[in-house]
Amino acid sequence: MTLKFATTTDAPESAATPCIVVGLFEDRTLSAAATRVDEKSGGAIKRLVESGDATGKPGTSTLLFGLAGIAAPRVLVIGLGEQKKVDAAAFNRVAGDAARALKGLPIDAAVSYLTEIDVPDRDSAWKLRSAALAADNQAYRYTATFKAKDAPKTPQLESIAFAAAANDANVARALTEATAIANGVRFARELGNLPPNICNPAFLAAQAKQIADAHAGVTLEVLEREDMQKLGMGSLLGVSQGSANPPKLIVLRWQGKDEKTRPYALVGKGITFDTGGISIKPGPGMEEMKFDMCGAAGVLGAFLAAVELKLPLNLVCIVPAVENMPDGNAYRPSDILTSMSGLTIEVLNTDAEGRLILCDALTYAQKFDPEVIIDAATLTGACVVALGKHASGLMTRDDELADQLLNAGNVTHDRAWRLPLWDEYQSQLESGFADVANIGGKYAGAITAGCFLARFTNGRRWAHLDIAGTAWEEGRKGLATGRPVPLLAQYLIDRSA
Template identity: 50%
Template sequence: MFFEILSDNPETLETDCLVVGLEADGQLTPSAARIDQATSGALTDLIQSQDLSGKAGELLLLHKLPGIQAKRLLVAGLGKEDERKDRHYRKLIKGINATLSKLNLSRVVVALDGRASELPDLYRQTRLLVEWTSADFYQYDTTKSKKADPITLEQFAIHLPMEDAELGESALLDGVAIANGVSSARELGNLPGNICTPSYLADRAKALAEEFDSLKVKVLNEDKMEKLGMHSLLSVGRGSAQPSKLIVIEYNGGDDDSAPHVLVGKGITFDTGGISLKPGAGMDEMKFDMCGAASVLGAIEAAAEMHLPINLVALVAAAENMPGSQATKPGDVVTTLSGQTVEILNTDAEGRLVLCDALTYAERFNPASVIDVATLTGACIIALGHHASGLLSNDQELADALMQAGDYASDRAWPLPLWDEYQELLDSNFADMANIGGRSAGTITAACFLSRFAKKFRWAHLDIAGVAWNSNGKDKGATGRCVPLLCQYLIDLAEEATDAAEEEEGAPHHHHYH
């Protein structure tokens, strides 16, 4: 689907469908008013006969109105001003797209006049419209013999006044890049474990490097990891016939001497729990245990597409956790890359065992910040449900930056405490630490474990167990969540880098980060 910005008068636009907004109590938006005038009061008549009211989410499709060029007009109710929070805005776009997808259209123009969201930020409204529309039209058919019907909608235009077109254009470019990153992450998440193995993730990373000159990839195999001393990461894949991998992707968009920001993704391509076997019901969803890795890959892809002027490294710790004759047993002790020893009391607390070695590996980049992303704990779903990612950090400024990025990107995170008092729960009689801390505060003790490997840099941990996929019926599948949050964080860093460079040169540049 091709996105574009148009600024012609709404009534003159030749399109298969024009979408305009109507506010509560039949208040016409500017575009709706122009259409009303061009059609000799067609909308006013519908409002007076109470066929249209403008209540939130209301949709009415009209055909062949005389006086306008569009073949169809879809009138969308925006509701009262306090009914336009992100949640309502998202529902409205979902409703509009559901209606559009049922019609045989090739071109659509959406003219909501910046009124559909409570925040007047036009860049944000436009970018979210692009991201959400792309998500609404995503279809998974890779492993189906009958492929999905191709989407007839080729051109999705967003109407903005001429003076806002340039801002809209930059929002659209960023939105498309983020949407592509989200789609890539969803595709990887949705692929079954027999296709999406650690080797497959490595091949995807190599394919990305072929697509973008700014990316280079290195894959560490088991021998190399063994030589380095990554016995914790390796312990997870011991029971599997699939070899584990550490995938390193470098994106260089900034100055050679500027420190990179590192994203670390948990890439457990299937998680049986190992010897601490999970219950069978719903275990198929453990193909989603690499969604952290998928979101990190999606974010670096989007950064490359946006040409962000920063340096970035993505580390994907990939393994398949299976019970087998070689598998790690509860009570085994391993030595991590950092030299610290771990008593593995539960082989199903394996995400932290691959991440801890990847975090130590991140030290060699002298990073400006390190963020790990993982479907880490079921406890996070108990704490925060399926709405927010859990956020824990050893640096308040970094935590705040991620919180704000999540709010702006409509992909929210919420903080939990990382206090020293929780660390004692990981005490072990037989190693430096245990890999689990008991029933209480599971999300926090998992982060406490990781924090012991993140002492040399500013670090934050995002637990996406509750948001990375949907379990229900038709909606079942990966969400690509955390890609928007990570991309916004990177855009903010890019903006800081650009502003700093401008101050040095004393000349203003035009840059398209919001």
């Protein structure tokens, strides 16, 4: 359940809460709230600094308990690092550090005064929303497939308030946006974390139905195999051939404006498990391929956030949901598939399946005559090699759209980096047996995947987000991150301004 967010104008020494959060810079300078606490407690924080128990270094925290003159029983002092290096990225890190420390305390509520810290080129509303999202991100716990446990014996964080000026409409709006985006991120994370024997194509369709049932103005259509056969979606259906779980094409629509207004379209790769098919993946690490539907989870989460905010725009969310499995009926390397667009595709590797389901979904999206199409997909390991785990890969031929998406990522710290889509790369996709091959060879794998998708979006404003490096954390216990929900939600918020 998402944290409850609020604001407060209480002075730090008088806040009636189990814990307050203040900051300390690395040069021993106290934040404004820390200074007040220090003064009212007879120099308690400065004594910690002088003794070396509190350094202000990034990633450090110190807990003080039962300070005289302070209403809250706990004071959490967070290291802020160097003052001159405080920027948006540093603030997000500090907010995450504070949230992580709060998560380990036996408390159900807290008040943070970190929003008083100056961040260049960022206003109070941005600081509040960023701190709120960081807090909820850390508070998330995955419990769905563990044995049911008794209620925790100690309290767990349920709500957090942030210092803010009274009667600030921008701050109130920031709280509303934070709640909606946090709900979308949690929704996406939960879908990503669920195992593939639960989260299959039918389950994704059921989750979409829950969104539609719970929100006025939302409609749902789920296309079955027979519907897709009639539409000629031979590429998507080819990927689904080896699975006992039938494919679904999930279409959610939000009507926030009149019907004549062209919608924005979000398309998300929904491979609920990817064995690689006949081109089967190596065993080590294959368990992470339950995350191959995080593009679908991301667009569904962004759709949910937009609907909860009641954004004044029209929105279509399309999820091709398929499982890529090897059996006697599975598609093979050298098969030729005919896509909905009519283009034929030579399959050189059945593990390059995401683009094969997306191309038909992108063609289908054009029936709505969208203003913009944005797809999100855990598409290529090559993107992880290129950008690591910090930035999603962005590809588009539309400079204005690229700038809008990059800005949305910078605002939410859900950042992307633009890669080229030059025509020179298209030659790598040439085939002697079909209109296009589904892989482009050894080099520039993320870009040639984007080039493949570009062939199905000619004449449209379209962008591709490769989230293979950002959709989940590394390691056997790594969780889904919920990205790119914040980026997409911010993009849609900006279009509603």
